[in-house]
Amino acid sequence: MITAFTVNGQPRRLELDPATLLLEALREHLRLTGTKCGCDDSSCGACTVLVNGQPALACTLLAAGCDGADITTIEGIATDGRLTALQRAFGRMGGAQCGFCTPGMVMAAKALLDGNPDPSDGEIQAALSGNICRCTGYVQILASVRAALAEAAGAAADAARPKAAADAQRRAAGPTPPPQAAEPQSAHG
Amino acid sequence: MASRPQSDAARAIIGAPTAMVDAPRKTSGAGAYTDDLAVPGMLHGKILHSHLPHARIRGVDAGAALALPGVRCVITGADAPTAYGVLPIGKDECALQPDKARYIGDNIACVVAESERIAAAALPLIRVEYEPLPAYFDPEAAMAAPAAGWLHDHRPRNIEKEYHHVFGDPDAALARAAAVCRNRYVCPAVTHAAMEPHATLARFEPDGGLTVWSSTQVPYYLHKTLARVLQMSMERIRVIKPMVGGGFGGKSEVCPLEIVAAVAARRAGAPVKITYSREEVFYTHRGRPLQLTELETGAAADGTILAVRARVIQDGGAYCGYGPVTLLYSGALLGAMYDIPNVRWDGYRVLTNKPACGAMRGHGTVNTRFAFEAQLDELAERLGLDPAELRRRNFLQPPCRTVNGLRVLSYGLPECLETVVAASGWRERRTGRAAGAPPAVNDGRGPRRADRASAPSRRHGLGVACSHYVSGAANAVDRADAIHSTVYVEAAAPLPAPAGGASGGGAASDAAPPAVAVLTGTAEIGQGSDTMQAQIVAAALGLPLAAVAVIAADSAITPMDLGSYSSRVTFMAGNAALRAAEDLKQQIAAALARRWNCDPEAIRCLGGQVLGPSGQALSFAAAVAAALPPGAAHLRGVGTYSPPREAQGGDFKGAGVGPSPAYSYSAQVAEVSVDEDSGQVTVHKIWAAHDCGRALNPVAVEGQVIGSVWMGLGQALSEEMAYTRSGQLANPGLLDYRVPTILDSPPVEAFIVESLDPEGPFGAKEAGEGSLAAVIPAIANAIYDAAGIRLYQPPFTPDRVLRALQARAAAPASGQAATAGQDQPETKPGPASGPPPPSPAGAPPQAGG
């Protein structure tokens, strides 16, 4: 059957088996391999793309169900070849170690920031809670999103310290009172 | 190579927070991982796995599968009969099992078809005739199995390997100790669950050569195994490692899709790709084994540790893999972080009908470290000492050798401990039960904290623990004389300057094309090894980072490196890269010294230029051109690294595992609260200090430390390979296995301690594994501080916590802490406390009952 949708701004018409998943359509038919497959049962978020601006798991959507939709993948968010602030922040702040969760993380974070330019740490964590990262422990991912927000807010210089990760997490920690002890030596001291 | 005073140029790169050189490939989605690759004519393979835990294979009938349109061929064990294994003593598995299935999930056959869907549809059409055999899932029961239940005929009683090490006189030392603690600890198996499922693409070339792209941590070992099983020379095989989405040890053995894909490609006459499903990744496992640890530690009244005795049983699953190495690590590092003069360790690696275990982050050391550091907490309480102080009183005094012959030169553990003690407010905020305070009052509610405003049933506590790890193994697993790492640094003759372009004299700018290429066999798996080598070479040659291109892990063009395991790459390949850069620099300096009539030692590389002692200056590119021998197209600097003899350890049986040129150290404090109504443990914060020698790239070091702590946290709180009574893995999915999400993950604050190792590149040691182990005992000790219960079995789930709380409430008020966490539903129940001392060396351990 023919499925037609827009991918990264380009209209696409594909002849697909009705059982084809959106993830297969993107990766195998359109060779857009930036969107990853980490499970196949909606448990990891590596396949997150935007469907009509909303985050969606491409591994559990039928391509045919996206007929007429506007789909954005990781390959489609840079403008004029320049990576977005979010992408650059993931690179700078250690938010991407092996990088396999990164496209999904970036798309989930983008979906949040597109609708909420000033999210709390709790809102960021909630928005990323369906995306599993096995490398970072999420600390530098949260710092990356914060840094992208800070850059957008014109405070790039301040946010460029990786320690912001711990600071952000400390804020997020809520009930734990911060220790009184002096800051010990760190590589950024 | 000694650390050296840094030039300003080096300082701008070494120690500067640096984005990974391959970050844009990851964040843009453009970087190719193995499953992203496609070549013309490519077919897809799907493997049929055994549904029985132990069975003789009487026959495989693939007729119906072959009849399915789109199926090209089916291969079985007979197509790849050569046994292999990562250790020379453990070549006990075949890519597809020819005669016996040994666990649910074992590899039986592979369908090759035009699409993955067709291949998957053909799998159930294959008929395998099995003859079931008795299966064993408990290691102690497996050790008592009759011959029909032996997994491998050459391993009687299912004992893969046993070792018995005695240093000093531990029995006499324990007899005179003021306090001795004995416990049995049970650590269930955990697995890597790297986000990228394993994948391989194999293609035979028209000239008969084989190209294999694979998500591997160890391209060299894969290369050797392919040559062995396919019976080809290594020169006819090219192994390429594309980008890899995490390993943690899970991609450090043949798994065996690499071989299956190659054999299938040969049979099908077309390229074949195999990508595991997430479920297959779980069954492939090769993770941390279930470990039973009986441990005894004794100390003098002043806290001096006199001796430790341990009896370790590891459940290795169905095949050898790295098994004996994992086992030896559980003993080699047992007594090597503190000054312990008397050590006895008895270790057994046992085969069971479960997925094979292997190397996982903190290889072999984690479960023993948990037991030891948790027991130190009890020992401190018995002695009325602060647990941090007990550790202080037992620090090593480097440079030194541990009792089992490990050489220690740099030792940042004291600074790590003071750092987290200060940062966490340890002295002021801990309940202080162990510091001579009266033990828990048995009021059913546990000790109270005066400064706590939270609900009475939710109690906070702090716990401390330490850990350490090797910076690479000093002895390679296969060849004693192996060169561990070779790196080339190449500089080509500059291209003619474009019209109007400047050349000569100017410093290289960030926009300039790379001035040098680093050719290295190391496997970047997300840990930053490409960036690390680019930094070292840039710093050594006075070039900006952007002037260095890294070409890695393609056996046709890059020199041999042993691979990304045991945290060896920064230390070993980093040293090789530094030596290669210095070799290149010497070639340039020798040529310019003749031209400038000066001492080559007086020539420096700085700011993209090569400078002479009297104001002479050439751009780096012009200097390379000046140094090129007539007719040569490029200069090549060569650097190699092999650990020095003094770092290779003793000469007793099993002494090869544990020695390393340098060790990292970690100290951590965990703050937890325990909800005594629900049993829920909440970790509020981890303070983690790690001695990495020198942080070449602090962003990467912090990322590795936090990532290690977080992975340990998963083992402490939620992760466990759960098996049913029939040996079926019960939770082969990311949700069921309970990988922590961002909402489950507490803040981890990393502190970098730099002890400047005298042999590390710029003083650097490992950062990627050593912090994992400490977090598990730190949490266990914090739970005790919060709730007065000792837990002997991770993960510390609500049901285990509640059972321990109930036992505490039921225990007589003896002044002793409740020790009821020893629920061991998956294994033989152990005595609740005070197990018998380890059995004598050589005696078989107690059989399961």
Ligand code: FES
């Ligand atoms: S691949 Fe879609 S959620 Fe994991």
Ligand code: FES
């Ligand atoms: S960076 Fe590796 S899984 Fe997130």
